[in-house]
Amino acid sequence: MKKLILPVLMIVSLTAFAEDTPKRVPHATAVQSVTTKIVPDYSPIAKQLKIQGSVELEAVIGEDGSVEKVNIISGNPVLTKPASEALKKWKFKPFLEGDKPIKVVSSFDFDFKL
Incomplete structure (x- = not known):
């Protein structure tokens, strides 16, 4: 009986984890689904220091279409x-x-240019 319980618990745990793992979609597919797009502000400090560059972010998009989490992949922290x-x-x-x-x-890319 004990030998059966462990595999069953592992399968249940893996199934629950798989349901929470977001499916990766290509950037182009995600962009086509945007209904509200906010353009980032160029911060005064970035303008003053003439900081330019690209920022790469990764977003988890929930079942309702809202952004649940953003991860920074690369870019200047000021941007x-x-x-x-x-x-x-x-x-x-x-x-x-x-x-x-x-x-x-x-993933999403933002370019900051002065």
Whole structure:
């Protein structure tokens, strides 16, 4: 009996983990689903210091199309903060698997130029 319990618990745990793991979608697919897009502010300090560059972020998009979490992949910290804050306000059409909304993850690039 004990030998049966451990495999069953492992399967249940892995199934629960798999359901919480967002499905990766290509950048182009994610961008096509945007319904509300906020442009990041160029912070006064970044302008004053003439900081330019690219920021790469990764966003977890919930079943309702809202951004649940933003991870910074690369970029100057002076630029990543406003990009991250803007991306958190984006809204998307829900991503569907069959007819069921699912959580997804995708990457987004922001270019800051003066």
